[in-house]
Amino acid sequence: MVLKRLELSKFRNFSNLQLDFNEGLNVIIGQNGVGKTNIVEAIHYLSLARSFRTNYDDALIKHGQEEATIKAYLDDEHRTHKIEITIGKDGKRVRHNDIPLTRLSTLAELVNVVVFEPKDVNFFNGPPSLRRNYLDVHLGKTKNLYLNGLSTYENLLRERNAALKKDNIDTIEIDVLQAQMVEASEVVTKGRAEFIRNLNEILPKVLKELDPSLANIKVNYKPFVTLKGDYKTNAEAVFNKAKANDYKYRSTSVGPQREDFITELNGQDVSEYASQGQKRIIALALAISPYFIATNRQKRPIIVLDDALSELDANHQQRLVKFINKFNQTFITTTSFPYQGSELYEVTKNQKVIRRRFV
Ligand SMILES: Nc1ncnc2c1ncn2[C@@H]1O[C@H](COP(=O)(O)OP(=O)(O)O)[C@@H](O)[C@H]1O
Ligand SMILES: [Mg+2]
Numbered sequence: 001m002v003l004k005r006l007e008l009s010k011f012r013n014f015s016n017l018q019l020d021f022n023e024g025l026n027v028i029i030g031q032n033g034v035g036k037t038n039i040v041e042a043i044h045y046l047s048l049a050r051s052f053r054t055n056y057d058d059a060l061i062k063h064g065q066e067e068a069t070i071k072a073y074l075d076d077e078h079r080t081h082k083i084e085i086t087i088g089k090d091g092k093r094v095r096h097n098d099i100p101l102t103r104l105s106t107l108a109e110l111v112n113v114v115v116f117e118p119k120d121v122n123f124f125n126g127p128p129s130l131r132r133n134y135l136d137v138h139l140g141k142t143k144n145l146y147l148n149g150l151s152t153y154e155n156l157l158r159e160r161n162a163a164l165k166k167d168n169i170d171t172i173e174i175d176v177l178q179a180q181m182v183e184a185s186e187v188v189t190k191g192r193a194e195f196i197r198n199l200n201e202i203l204p205k206v207l208k209e210l211d212p213s214l215a216n217i218k219v220n221y222k223p224f225v226t227l228k229g230d231y232k233t234n235a236e237a238v239f240n241k242a243k244a245n246d247y248k249y250r251s252t253s254v255g256p257q258r259e260d261f262i263t264e265l266n267g268q269d270v271s272e273y274a275s276q277g278q279k280r281i282i283a284l285a286l287a288i289s290p291y292f293i294a295t296n297r298q299k300r301p302i303i304v305l306d307d308a309l310s311e312l313d314a315n316h317q318q319r320l321v322k323f324i325n326k327f328n329q330t331f332i333t334t335t336s337f338p339y340q341g342s343e344l345y346e347v348t349k350n351q352k353v354i355r356r357r358f359v
Pocket of ligand 2 (some may be wrong): 036037306307333
């Protein structure tokens, strides 16, 4: 997919903005606070109908206005897709080629945008939920059954936890839910294992290009159950073993909701041993590697690098800018861009965008 045109209306600081984009690299340049991240936030919003900066859609509506609109035209190999999202105070509406979409997952299947932002440097030291979320987002985009399996599992988990909090615990209810959870967890845990296997193929290659000294990298996934042998038997055993504890603490203590992975550089845990600069580059590599995992070319993501250059030294900047050529379409936001051959969109203080070509 290539984003050809974006139209914003009453979105963040923009009253009205129309932008035409190209394949390859699109650089959004401008001073701090002019709205560069707001533009890429809108681009990413197209893929999940969710912001990567806030959980509150209200924040996206221009101050003093009632609703914001994001309109986009995207080309795949066959045709142009028009997507229109209206964000109001009481919810959002999505239309694809003028037809309302009832399920937001349809949007996720249609548009794929991945974002790297500076705070992703916390990826390794932050809570496990950050890393699970990374797996869930990327798997949801590439593996059709994954999101269904995950949401089924999460619903069952909520039910089981609620059942564990009752005054009189119904052991039969718990066992029935547990059996269903065993079943639903299989697609989640096996999907994650497969994704990590692929990631371990790709990640060292990506890092070799971004910084050869970081190429000895490995992601170590710890599934809650061994994946050798019969899945159901093994998973049941894990849940059964934890049951006494679950009854005592009135919550489910094992399962995909507790999984995590560790990233190792030269055999050592990145969260403990890597410098901030190294973490930043490895986090960036993790963010863009899923591009190469998507087997279906149509599913390859649009890559957004929000302010990724400012924290890198000139050498790493150059390597990154060169690497970006491999992607179908990339958006970079930055305050300066001393490299050649790109489409530049300069955002000015009065919310105008001047387009010029850098040659
Ligand atoms: N809902 C909103 N209505 C109006 N302005 C907003 C809204 N949300 C954010 N802004 C403004 O957007 C600007 C920040 O934009 P941002 O994209 O983060 O800038 P940058 O170019 O530094 O990435 C700020 O001036 C902020 O006040
Ligand atoms: Mg910004």
